[in-house]
Structures are given as C-alpha cells and as structure tokens.
Amino acid sequence: PITQSVVKRTQAAVGGTLTAARLALRHGLACNTAGGSHHAGPMGGAGFCVFNDVGVAGRALINSGEVGQVLVVDLDVHQGDGTAFIFEHEPRVFTFSMHGEKNFPVRRGPSDLDIDLPDGTGDAAYVARLKAVLPDLLRRVAPDLVFYIAGVDPHESDRLGRLSLSDAGLAERDAYVLETCLAVAPVVGVIGGGYDHDIDRLARRHATLHRAAAQAWRRGLARREA
Structure with missing residues (x-):
C-alpha cells in the first residue's frame, strides 16, 4: 500500500542517490544507504520499486551537463529492466546488468549488456x-561516473535469489567493482535488493557495500598521500 511513510522513504531514497552522485563527482566516491530501485521504469513503478533513483539521478546529471557519459553496473540478482527502459534511447548512459537467468522479471529490458547466470553459480x-x-x-564506455547497484539478493540465504554467493563472495565482488571502477571514474554506490526475514542480518549484508567503500577510500587516500 502507498502510505505516507512509503512516500517519504521513496523521495528520500531518490534524493539520496542524486546527492551521493554529486558527492561522488566532487570527492570520487559516495554511497547511499538506500536506492537501487531498478524495476521502476518510465511508465511507473514495479517489483517493490516506486521511482527509479538511478534513472532520476542519471537523467538529472546528463541534462545539467555535470556528466557526459554514465555507466550503470547492476549486480542485483534481478535484471535491471526499468533502468534499461529509461535509458533505451540514451547513448550517454550504458546499462550493464548481471543477474540470474531464471529470475524476475519475465519481460526483460533492453540493457546495453546483459549477462545471465545459472542457479547455483557460486562465488568463484x-x-x-x-x-x-x-x-x-x-x-x-569511458564513463564520467559509475552507478553501482550492489544488490545482496545473489546471497545463498536470500529468499528471492538463487546464485549462492556467500558473505565472502559478496565482499569480494564489492571490493573488486569499487577498486576497478575507481581507477577509471568516480563511483556512486546504492544497495539494491535483499530479502530476508531477519532485518538485522539483512542490514549487515547490505553494509558490505559501505565497508568495501570505506576500505577503497582509505586505500585511495593512502596512495594519494604517498
């Protein structure tokens, strides 16, 4: 149900991703503690997503001239169909989604690059x-900014994901994406999907992104000081 609390949360998540994107452009790296609502498309919400925060932020930055080329790296277990539809005819935004081949959504979006993975893929x-x-x-792509959707639903204990990643696998994934992308462009991280009845356990899992970002920031700072 669309309650007032859902409205406030949705607006805050979108504003948070846009703010994080501008902070990343200024400082090199920033993360939202929400976001990654990649099923919402140009015609409306879908799949627990009301507004597509990456879509809004990417469009705003392109239209304002703050960036000329954007890369979306979407590693949620579900294909980023809404983001793909939003930027279907926008050459300045490249959408990349790596996800479970047998998972939601049934109707896939027109990503610039899709990689379908089988159930039980595992860390390695x-x-x-x-x-x-x-x-x-x-x-x-040579992006001016990378949006990284770090969904934790590929985890082996997630209710909706079936890719069988462990805690260590998620941590390795996030560290690799951040280090690799930061060598090329600023990065803004958002949390994406995660589905667990134990909210504390899910929150710790989502915080993998922020721990990896803090480590990447410290390593980058050490290199700059050296």
Whole structure:
C-alpha cells in the first residue's frame, strides 16, 4: 500500500542517490544507504520499486551537463529492466546488468549488456565472470561516473535469489567493482535488493557495500598521500 511513510522513504531514497552522485563527482566516491530501485521504469513503478533513483539521478546529471557519459553496473540478482527502459534511447548512459537467468522479471529490458547466470553459480564462477567483463567495459564506455547497484539478493540465504554467493563472495565482488571502477571514474554506490526475514542480518549484508567503500577510500587516500 502507498502510505505516507512509503512516500517519504521513496523521495528520500531518490534524493539520496542524486546527492551521493554529486558527492561522488566532487570527492570520487559516495554511497547511499538506500536506492537501487531498478524495476521502476518510465511508465511507473514495479517489483517493490516506486521511482527509479538511478534513472532520476542519471537523467538529472546528463541534462545539467555535470556528466557526459554514465555507466550503470547492476549486480542485483534481478535484471535491471526499468533502468534499461529509461535509458533505451540514451547513448550517454550504458546499462550493464548481471543477474540470474531464471529470475524476475519475465519481460526483460533492453540493457546495453546483459549477462545471465545459472542457479547455483557460486562465488568463484560469479567473480570470474565479472572480472572477464568489467575492465574492458570500462575502457569502451569511458564513463564520467559509475552507478553501482550492489544488490545482496545473489546471497545463498536470500529468499528471492538463487546464485549462492556467500558473505565472502559478496565482499569480494564489492571490493573488486569499487577498486576497478575507481581507477577509471568516480563511483556512486546504492544497495539494491535483499530479502530476508531477519532485518538485522539483512542490514549487515547490505553494509558490505559501505565497508568495501570505506576500505577503497582509505586505500585511495593512502596512495594519494604517498
């Protein structure tokens, strides 16, 4: 149900992603503690998503001239169909989604690059597939800003994901994406999907992104000081 609390949360999440994006452009890296509502499309909400925060922020930055080229790296277990539809005819935004091949949504969006993974992929195969794609993608797209949707629903205990990643696998994924992307462009991270009846456990899982970002920031600061 669309209650007042849902309205406030949705507006705050969208504003948070836009603010984080502008902070990333200024400082190199920033993360929202919400966001990643990638099923919402140009015609409305879908899949627990009301407004597409990455879509709004990306469009705002492109229209204002703050960026000329954007890359969306979507590692939620579900395909980022709404984001793909929003930027279907926008060459200045490249949408990349790596997700479960047998998962929601049934009707896929027109991403610039989709990678479908089988159920039970596991840590090693997942990270290897990502490493085989991301560096070349960054070279080809040459983004001014990267939006990273760090969904934790590929986790082995997630109610809606079936890719069987462990806590260590999620941490390795996030660290790799941040380090690789930060070598090329500023990064804004959002949390994406995660579905667990234990909210504390889910919150700790989502915080993997923020721990990885803090570590990446400290390493980058150490290199600058050196």
